[in-house]
Amino acid sequence: MSLPEFPITELLPRIRQSLVEHPRLVLEAPPGAGKTTQVPLALLDEAWLQGRRLIMLEPRRVAARAAAGFMARLLGEPAGETVGYRIRFESKVSARTRIEVVTEGILTRMIQDDPLLEGIAAIVFDEFHERHLAADLGLALSLDVQAQLRPDLRIVVMSATLDGERLARFLDAPRLSSEGRSFPVSISHFPARREESDEVQARRAIEQALLQHAGDVLVFLPGQREIQRVEAMLAPLPTVSSGEVVVLALHGDLPVEKQSEALQPDPQGRRRIVLATNVAESSVTLPGVRVVIDSGQAREPRYDPNSGFARLESVAISQASADQRAGRAGRVAEGWAYRLWPQSQRLEPQRRAEIAQVELAALALELAAWGSDHLRFVDPPPPGALAAARELLQRLGALEGGTITALGKRMLALGTHPRLAAMLLSAPPGVTRALACDLAALVEARDPLRSGGDALAARWRALAAFRHGRAPAEAHRSLLAAIDAAARQWRRRLREDAPPPDDSAAHGLGDLLTHAYPDRIGYQHPLDPRRYALANGRMAQLFHDTALFGEPWIVASELRHEAKDALVQRAAPVDEAFLRREFPQRFITEDVVRWDAGKRALVAQRETRFDLIVLDTRPAGRVDPERAATALTDAVRELGLAALSWSPSLLQWRERVRCLREWMPELGLPDFSDEGLLASVSHWLRPAFIGKTRLDALGESDLADALRGTLDWSMRQRVDQLAPTRITVPSGMERAIEYAHGQPPVLAVKLQELFGLAETPRIAEGRVPLTLHLLSPGGRPLQVTQDLRGFWERTYPEVKKEMKGRYPKHPWPEDPWTAQATHRAKPRGT
Incomplete structure (x- = not known):
């Protein structure tokens, strides 16, 4: 098979030879080197593959489709033949597929379902530098399979920006690096104006780039909302309204045909402005880009204790990501990169691993299903977060005594957060399960209502109205459309043919949510109708303009944690009769x-x-x-x-x-x-x-x-x-020993009681010397020492000289070594 030339091409023979000699490999190659598409194809005819499949993990659906489609075209075939892909809710594979590109959750399910990985010879982890939790788990599981069951399994970890030396040490693997194909890129920081929004700044930068530079413009924005705003701002520009320049969006929720449009040159040869999330940062190739405009922001998962989920938040990108984005402008010729943040702003060198900053219930459930906690993670999960995750799984019924239950296994198979899986599986077939699918889509999505409020029912009613073409004015139609599509996918996944209801009982939503949030079921405080005691022992407070006032029972899907009471941000009423029927053991x-x-x-x-x-x-x-x-x-x-x-x-x-x-x-x-x-x-x-x-x-x-x-x-x-508590001294008297941990034991005794004793007394089988507080006849301390012999030899003559006149009735012999020890004064007349 003859492959086109890429920067990675000259390294392919060394990659093949390394995998013959060693089952693991770390491959570093910048964007545009061709690693994503050329390495899997180069391995197809290797003897160790023996007709088996090669699985390649891609962190994003857009990249998985694009990589599989590009490799299939190189072979002159449609996707689904030699090269196929599997992503959430979509699959194009066949019995003839040898290279299968999958997204992260798919890989985990494959390993859990078949730990022997029969028919699979190699797993390739692409773009590992993104450090998604599922990729870390997939690698840990693969290493365990390789160590315990399949020493012949090949594992390749590929990355554009990563500490390859550290990873190679962790994997005990060879490390190969490839140069990328790039031209010089001029980088400048495009200044913002006072009180100017990020979108307006991006539009100005785009206008300047169109005027000053040739080629297509790639704009990195945090998410769909920002893409839509900038797209609307660009529409009135003469070059855009006339059709001379075309504006395209690129993000993971677009239909496949729209994504493909952004990944191909314009058929009419027009200049393009591609407004993209960080799906365009790596793995996918955008032809003709000469200018990159970078907002410096990305949406990444962060654990949100308010909702109990990892939510996407806009965060500053790492320096490695910024360099990677700028490099997109230098693929075909000299390029330019405008950065929309101050030059003085310092970025983190690398992206932080998700495992250190997201909620870990899904990971804890996967570990329970695997039957072992002793997996090798590049960065181990934080123990506190893992313990909290297991406590939640116990409440959901997924774990019992640390062991996964039958319900837990069914939850795992759904491939979503355990909270939502528990709710979906609790719903009986028919309209109720269709309603649960709506709820799952609503809870996972951003708020579709502009007006806010804490009633989850208002969001669901907006969704039901949207389906009949009459969405409320305060709703985002695009968000409702995405929620509706997600609910349809859930019904398909659960093989639920019943359509979603047009109406729901007052407690319908809340009763379902109790299975997702058993720890957030709340009961109204008898003295304060806005306060609720929660099942987890905490208290929560309703907003003053709440739509839930007067409800005796609620379940909160979203809370904002405060120092005292949490604030209920999203909730639904619950029927007590339902609770007693569904959870009798909890009363x-x-x-x-x-x-x-x-x-x-x-x-x-x-x-x-x-x-x-x-x-x-x-x-x-x-x-x-x-x-x-x-x-x-x-x-x-x-x-x-x-x-x-x-x-x-x-x-x-x-x-x-x-x-x-x-x-x-x-x-x-x-x-x-x-x-x-x-x-x-x-x-x-x-x-x-x-x-x-x-x-x-x-x-x-x-x-x-x-x-x-x-x-x-x-x-x-x-x-x-x-x-001992006491010790007998040469005077014949018993004196107390005082003990304090961390300090030497103390014996306070009058000096005259130790005449004739040369060595410091010891306890604990002679290991510990006593600290002697040598006292005057009046009980005042004269010396503190652990060296009694040294005291008699060096210090006693001075003490005797000073004390003899003050205490003439007590003995002060010239030779304390031979004097008689005593606790009394001298006899009269002596």
Whole structure:
């Protein structure tokens, strides 16, 4: 097979040889090098392929279609023969397909459904630098398959802008780099005027580019909304209105034929202005572009705690993306790039991985289905976000004890966020399921109403009216059209033939949403009709102009989290009878015992709850001893250990254990720090509270028995032996040793009681010297030392000289080594 010449062409033999010798490869090549279309075709006849398929992952649907179509044309075939593609809701593959271009969710499903990947010889990850979560997961799963089941599987990671050296180290793979075909590009920052919108600035830059430069103009804008605004602003321009210049849009939601139009030269040879999102940043080729105008913005997923989803937000692009966009102007000849941000603005060097900044419920469900958390991620998922995701999946019924349920497997197969999957699967077939498809499309989309408001029902009514050609004036018709199309796709996916209803019962939407947002079901506060207690234990507040005022039960699909109460931004009413019918296990009546901080005592109540929402509270009878013990233990967790009755001797015993744990770790003593004791409080303290109803009922001896009971008798004996409370000094008297964790033990003793003792006393089998506080006969400190011998030799003569006159009744011998130790004054007459 003869392929056209691209910059990547000269590297193809080395790529083929590398994959013969090693199952993994990192390939770096800039946009325009031809890696997306030439590498898969170059591998078709390799012996290791053996007639099997090569899967190439493309992060965007536009790029997947375009890459598959271009490769098919090179082979003189339509897409779906040797080269095909599969994207969400669309597939063009056949039994003859050898190269299959897929989008990210498709690859994950393929690996989950067939971990052996039978019939697949290689997986190519294109544009890996975009660092989408699904690509990171796909690579982690592929590496696990390769390590455990398929050592012959080839994995190729391709990127235009990435830290290839770091990735090659991570994969233990060779790294190859290709030069791109490019001409010089002059880059300038196009200044904005005061109070000028981004779209007006973009229009001015386009006008200047048309006047000063030749060729087509490619304009990078954040999203569809900005594209539509700029398109409307360009329509009155004489060159555009006359048809001399044609304006085209390029984004992922366009019909295929419209996308193809933007990717081909104009059939009449006219200049083109292509208004594109970052789908045009890589993977697709736009012929004839000589000028790039870059807004410096892109829509990327960010976790939105208000909705519980990752939402697309306009964010500043990385420096790598800016360089890649500018390079589009230098594909065919010398080019120009206008940047619509100040030259002083500094961009992040690389795009951040999605895994570090999006909600992870879908990832947690995939990991549960795979049956292992021990996957190798380029950047591991944050533990806190992963734990929160698993808690949500438990509520949705997708996980049970960390294991995926039958419902969870069905949710996974739908290929959408677990919240929406749970809702879609809960709806019975027919009109209700068609309504659920409408809701899924509405929740995933941007707000179609200009007027705002918090009623989800208003959005659905606008959608129903749009279908009958009478959309309300405050609605965006283009957004409603996109929502309608998405709902149709969902009905097709679920094989639901029933049409969506024209009307819905008052609680119809909310009842369905309870399956997507079980944690956001709210019950009206009895004293404040605008406040709601939520099933997750938090509180939420309605806006003053709410359309939901007076509803006893609601479910919130969108919340704005504030310091105190969350604000309900989108919600629907719920029928309590429906909740009792659908979620009977979540309505609980039980006796509870809680600590009342004000009374500093326990309060026993009979509570009726829905999850964490308290619906009714009544006084209970006798306090159950077990519940009381648990409540008092919880109170100590809240108040801290200082709430307990500590005697000085117990405090010292605790310090002795803490010191020995540090000095002699081989003993295996427990952690008696505040943190350690509070962490294990249920184990050592709770039994002591059984039969008690107040904190102060636990006396000093009870607390001592509870804490000492954490050590067996022999270990308590060892503590007394290794860290004694008292020591006998040469005077024959016993003196106390003071302990404090992190400091040496202290022996305070009068100097005269140590006459004749040469070496500093030690404890803990001789490992730890005591710190001696040598006292005057009046009990004042004269010296602090751990070197008693040095004190007698060097310091004692000076101390004796100063103290002898002040304490003449006490002995100050010339030779302390041979003097008799004593705690008394000299006998009379001596």
